[in-house]
Amino acid sequence: MRRQVLVVGLLTFFTAMAISSGTEAVVNRFPSALAALPFLLIIIAVGIIFDMIGVAATAAAVAPFHAKAARKIPGAKQAISLLNHADKVASFCNDVIGDICGTVSGGLGATIVFLLVSSHPDWNKAWLGTIMTGLIAAVTVGGKAGGKKLAIDHAEEIIFLVGRCLAWIERQTGWTLWPDKKNSKGGRKRNDHFNS
Template identity: 50%
Template sequence: MGYIKKDNLISGLLVAFFTFFIALLVSLGSEALVRAVNNVIVALILLLMVILLGIFFDIIGTAATAAQMPPFNARAAKKIFGAKQAVKLVGNAHLVANFCNDVIGDIAGTLSGAIGAGIVISLVNELVFLDIILAGALMTSFIAALTVGGKAVGKSLAVNQANSIIFRVAIILAWWEKMSGMELFKNRR
């Protein structure tokens, strides 16, 4: 434990704690939605939305680590709306990447697996000739292909368009901070 700082350990434990509760709430909500709807098409749409959400946040996390600070500092000096938030996003890239890529990404991965399992069970119950092992393997492969393929395309986009992506996210964040009065990264860079 000589290499792990106490602050990093506490921060990691806090992230784990909050991730547990976020995942629990989102999982219960999506599971209730899938059960209430009891429609394979709607469940597939929900599955695709969860996968796309994971890819979307992966793009943001990757862009935060690839973005360059000087253009945002220049915009912030000119008081351009969203530039201050862009500086904070890039200045805290490690936190943004951790939240977007790891927390949201892992929750989306877990949820997509759970929703996929629910879809397989529904299909096996409706189509008695369907083999549950084969259907489960196909669903897992489908989810993995969409997730990994989507993130591969997303990472390329994020690296090549990092500043543009971060500035768009920063504008949304600036709007949210203005409307809610709550500032993200209040005591950070």
């Protein structure tokens, strides 16, 4: 347990540093707040998409993917692997990526406010900051709420899509997310919590 907490903490730390540094480098090249706004929306969208994947991993049933894997359909084996590690997938997608996107979007929002105030010195910085924080929270929370319902209703389709993406990455790089294990038989049924 301690090792898992340490690994997640370190992974979050280094991933946040990399994303934040990359974001800052990109934002510094934007000439105006209007040009930076689409990048903010992309960061929020990434957080929502990963949140959906995390929810889908806990809601999807593994049985349909065993049938696809038996027919050697690309992505089925990777989908089974995701579901067999649903707790890790959910932790990474919802906690690590979700929290990082939330932090980065907040910092990016502050940068946009700074750019706006620089262009319009007579504008109230405090009000702009409050409005920006509210907008980011509204879009993020609203998007995740809608995304969760979509992820629960279409859990298998989402996991299969992610599995196909992982299969493509494996073919291109030879990199495997988790090594093949023979104890992947059986699997689990859809979480009853999501069926209620």
